[in-house]
Amino acid sequence: MSDTLRDYLNQIGKIPLLTAAEEIELGHAIKRMGEICSDQPTKAELRIIKIGKRAKQRMIQGNLRLVVGVAKKYKHLTNRLTMPDLVQEGNIGLIRAVELFDPERGYKFSTYAYWWIRQGIMRAIQIQDRIIKLPSGASDALRKARFFTMDYNRLHGVNPSIEQCAEVANVTPKAMKDYLAASIDAGSLDAQVNSSGEASTYIELIAAQDDPVGDELEQDTKIEAVHQALSYMSASSRQIIELRHGLNDNNQRSIREIARTLNIAQDATKRKVHIAENEMKLILRKGPPKKNQAQSSSSSLIWGWG
Numbered sequence: 001m002s003d004t005l006r007d008y009l010n011q012i013g014k015i016p017l018l019t020a021a022e023e024i025e026l027g028h029a030i031k032r033m034g035e036i037c038s039d040q041p042t043k044a045e046l047r048i049i050k051i052g053k054r055a056k057q058r059m060i061q062g063n064l065r066l067v068v069g070v071a072k073k074y075k076h077l078t079n080r081l082t083m084p085d086l087v088q089e090g091n092i093g094l095i096r097a098v099e100l101f102d103p104e105r106g107y108k109f110s111t112y113a114y115w116w117i118r119q120g121i122m123r124a125i126q127i128q129d130r131i132i133k134l135p136s137g138a139s140d141a142l143r144k145a146r147f148f149t150m151d152y153n154r155l156h157g158v159n160p161s162i163e164q165c166a167e168v169a170n171v172t173p174k175a176m177k178d179y180l181a182a183s184i185d186a187g188s189l190d191a192q193v194n195s196s197g198e199a200s201t202y203i204e205l206i207a208a209q210d211d212p213v214g215d216e217l218e219q220d221t222k223i224e225a226v227h228q229a230l231s232y233m234s235a236s237s238r239q240i241i242e243l244r245h246g247l248n249d250n251n252q253r254s255i256r257e258i259a260r261t262l263n264i265a266q267d268a269t270k271r272k273v274h275i276a277e278n279e280m281k282l283i284l285r286k287g288p289p290k291k292n293q294a295q296s297s298s299s300s301l302i303w304g305w306g
Contacts, residue, residue: 002082012068025055029052031102033052063098071086093119093121141169148160149165225284233283239262
């Protein structure tokens with residue numbers, strides 16, 4: 001359990017639960033608030049709204065523990081969503097239940113809210129738990145088939161057929177086959193895998209087809225070429241390139257920021273940036289000017305790639 005979740009549970013554990021009489025009283029206050037549709041409420045209506053908001057907040061806080069209980073019940077159905085994620089989605093369902101609860105129907109609020117909380121959690125599992133979204137209705141069909149398969153295997157020692165699962169889920173055998181094929185979700189290359197007792201990721205176990213040493217050497221060569229090309233440019237163009245691409249502080253700047261730094265108009269700055277970048281590309285592609293004697297000391301391997 002994470003520290004954040006533990007702190008949350010400790011906080012909601014201090015909130016007193018509501019009695020049946022309190023639920024009815026708060027429910028009536030919330031209902032009266034919802035019946036006010038005026039854009040310009042009177043003073044009496046404002047008082048009702050104020051009381052209703054307090055009642056809504058008290059009703060939500062008094063049932064936060066119910067959300068945690070429901071989230072624990074369905075945690076085994078998800079692989080990616082954490083317990084705080086499920087609690088958050090359940091709280092959204094709880095808020096909706098508080099807004100729609102009618103105390104005059106005579107049933108407990110927890111009975112009514114359970115359905116809304118469960119719906120919020122299950123919808124999050126169906127939509128957010130998968131990288132590849134399943135077709136509409138597939139999640140419910142697969143859930144029914146999963147529970148049926150577990151019960152059938154426990155009783156008979158073998159798994160049921162596709163036709164039996166399809167009948168339980170109230171879909172065609174072909175649809176069930178398609179759902180099962182689509183239920184194989186994509187995995188992450190960063191997922192942990194145990195190999196020879198050592199924890200590693202899948203991507204670390206895949207043999208590299210490229211030469212990482214050669215890639216690093218090529219990258220270093222390009223960086224050296226850029227720095228040498230700057231030495232052949234004018235001070236103004238060099239400053240423009242360094243500011244634009246963050247060569248000195250890794251902080252790339254926009255045209256507006258460069259214009260503010262150099263205290264010139266944005267249109268003029270845009271032209272200067274265009275000229276400086278073209279000058280840099282020309283030097284990288286064709287090499288520095290031959291009249292400059294500094295070229296003789298530089299390697300020809302760094303030119304010709306810009």
